[in-house]
Amino acid sequence: MTIPYLRDISLKIRSSFDIKRKKGEFIGSFATYGYLKDSNDKNKLVVDKVASKVVEDIFKYRLEGLSADKIAKKLNNENVLSPMEYKKSIGINIGTNFKKKEKALWTAKAIFRILENPVYIGTLEQNKYTTPNHKIRKMVYVPKEERIVVENNHEPIISKETFKNVQKLMAIDTRIAPTQEKVYLLSGLINCAECGSNLVRKNNGTKEKPYIYYICNNARNKQGCIGSSIKSETIEEIVFETLKNHINSIISLQDIISMVNNTHYTIKEKERINKKIYIEKLELKKYQNIKLKLYEDLKTGILTEEEYKDFNFAYNEKILEIKKLICNLEKEIETLSNGISEKQLWIEYFKTYKNIKSLNRELVINLIDDIKIYNDKTVEINFKYEEQYKSLFSYLENISDLQVSCNG
């Protein structure tokens, strides 16, 4: 037997929740660890100054190569309160289910939950779980596409870049986990350029005298690839040197950009356009004055109504045309000034890694997309922001051509 009245109420409550979710209002019972409910507006999330620092640390440790399990152990060793204990400590009542005497500790699962939660980049993702109807108590997992997601909903704790890198790192680590118990510096990033398969790490020597190398998984299993392999030491050295050079070249690009922005050509060009704008503004003033006079001429009877209308229309057209021209010239100036901005964010990103002394997992994951090894041992390293780098490079090349012809 169904009770329609009850079902109606449950549906209404659910749909009003949905509206709140779509508006980006937080309707969970507790704010996610790292956030607090706004005391003025319970539907809003604000950053918790204390817990957010722990969240930042967790993402940092993960990028440095610590596994979720190791992070949990580290936090427990340092007596950092687990989310549950923290809530208790700041007086949030977490219900009767948690009256256990023993202290709740950090677990790998809790760490994973934090590392995977987009709430920390300001995205509100709600209705992950739902109850199909009021009679069924079971929670059902809602597929990603059907969840209500509101981006830039509240202040982020973690940058989008860091979050993306951590997701990538976790995806790589799960992929390689079955074959290797430990994650090495370049694990999961080296591919065979011949067949696209992953390169696996092997020791061809002994425990005492190891000879570590990476080899195409397909070639090793004799599955039709002509194969690629490289000594671990060699590839790490190549990656380190190339990365160093790449960072330096990006930094020197930035120097060139600031030079180009102040060169003779740019300055002269701005002067020329500004002069044009000045002349056009004088023209504009002239026509605006003529229009005023037209009206006087109509008043004093020099012009008939008909003549006035015709002239007025023509001058209005002219004024509009000049205004458009001025607007375009101003845009040209703007392009010259901002055409390439010195503060391109991706450059700043690489710059944070200048003066690197050695490779580490964080550096490799943050700056490199992938590494390909060819059969002849050619190494291809694909850096992040390769497209931006190339387009900036060709832009600068064009500019320097221009300068030669102007100065020559």
Ligand SMILES: [Zn+2]
């Ligand atoms: Zn291969």
